[in-house]
Amino acid sequence: MESVIQSVLDLNPEQIEAYFLNIGEPKFRSAQLWKGIYSAGYTDFSQFTVFTKSLREKLTSDFSLRTFTLLDTTTSPVDETVKFLWQMKDGYKIESVIIYEGKRVTFCISSQVGCPLDCKFCATGKMGLLRNLTYAEIVEQVMQMKALSKYPPTNIVYMGMGEPMLNYDAVMQAADILSEPEGMAFSRKKITISTSGIITGINRMADEDQPYSLAISLNAPNQKTREEVMPIARKYPLNELLQAARRYTKKTKKRITFEYVLMDGINTSDADAQALIELTRGIPCRINIIPCNSDDPRYQPPSDTVIQHFDRLVNKNHRTITIRNRKGWEIQAACGQLYAANEKNK
Ligand code: SF4
Structure with missing residues (x-):
């Protein structure tokens, strides 16, 4: 044996x-x-x-010192985004991604194998939850990528597979290890916990005064659309989520990043842009607008014209908007897609 x-x-x-x-x-x-x-x-x-x-x-x-086996890696011919599929000791697989954007090098890491939240545009959601990662497995993703990356990371984001707030203790423990001054000494505010809107986790981060940054995936300007694309919205309604965001910014004096995935014909109208502005009014925040990258034909990105128009509308209200390039589009960099492709090929 x-x-x-x-x-x-x-x-x-x-x-x-x-x-x-x-x-x-x-x-x-x-x-x-x-x-x-x-x-x-x-x-x-x-x-x-x-x-x-x-x-x-x-x-x-x-x-x-290392427990993962690298099963697959894909590099985008366009922007050198690199995606990794690892196999862990017990045979489960997870993904991590390196995104190179000028001087910014983002390591995108997973917190769970699969995810229980079933966001409709997400390949990982279709897997369901297989298990939580240990903090060592979260840390190992960073250490493995650090050895393979052309440059050291400038940012680490929990935006890979899984909902980090549902594996809160391991996620924070891993972040603590990565930022430990005697070790990797990674900047705490450059580690971002990205949640689909688990209010209990947001409140806990605020109450514990966690030094890490917070991002919330809004993805819809109203409760009805949000419930359709993110079923977790039934448990944590939009108005309560925004209250928690307000409380967080007040308590921590930190700005939040709202993520808004643009899905053609679902959340891209002028009224949606206006509603998004109203919803986030008064919250110190930045809004990242991200064209959808889904393998489901129902959730596709709008045209570049629509993306730019939406950006302009929201930007008029002096919000900071970042439209990410479609980084990794060519290599299925949205979470769960490399995993799914690997399973299909088997
Ligand atoms: S988008 Fe994130 S929270 Fe939603 S199903 Fe996918 S991994 Fe889970």
């Missing part, structure tokens, strides 16, 4: 310290190991030349 070796990424600093003390090594080995893993990004214990050969061998027999 194959023996299961524990991932060293599962250990927090106290556990690493306890391990070293237990094998008769000094405490400071813990900081050296932590630095090697998260700051230097070592992928193999043989790279820890600060350790003796026998300690390196001991670590190799006790732990693994």
Whole structure:
């Protein structure tokens, strides 16, 4: 039977310290190991030349540094967006994406295998929830991509598979590890938790004064349309969601990003733009308008003319609007699509 070796990424600093003390090594080995893993990004214990050969061998027999197998990777010929499909130890698969935009390098990571929320335009939603990721699996996505990326990340966003607020503890723990000053020291405000509108999670982030940024996927200017494209809106109605957003910005003094996925004929009219402005009035925010990228023919992006017109209408009201390029369009970069393609090919 194959023996299961524990991932060293599962250990927090106290556990690493306890391990070293237990094998008769000094405490400071813990900081050296932590630095090697998260700051230097070592992928193999043989790279820890600060350790003796026998300690390196001991670590190799006790732990693994990487647990994922890279199953598939696709690079867009247009903009070099790269998408990865990983297989984890138990056989489940997840996706992560690197998006290069000028000086901005965004690592988009998953928080769950699949997702229970069934947003109609999303391939991951069709999978249902298979399981939550552990914090080590969330961190490993970043470490794996860091080793493969042309440049280090400038932003990390929880916008891959899954609803991060439904795996809150692991998501925050992973963010804490990634931003730990002794390790990767990633800027806290450059880590964004993107939610489909789980109000309890938004409130918890505000109450705990989490240092990370918050994005909310609105995707509809009214309750009826929102319920149609995002069934979770029945549990967390739009008016209550916006109240939670207001409370969050007041309490944390931070700006929110609202995501608005443009779906042709569904949420793209002038009235929709006006309603979006009204809904978000008075909330310190930025609105990201994203042309839909779905494999479902019912949810397609509008024409460039419609996108630009919608952008202009909302922009008139002095909101900051970012229309993302259709990054990764050619490589099915919307979450869950590479997974689905891989399953189909099997
Ligand atoms: S869009 Fe996000 S929240 Fe909605 S089903 Fe897909 S992964 Fe889940």
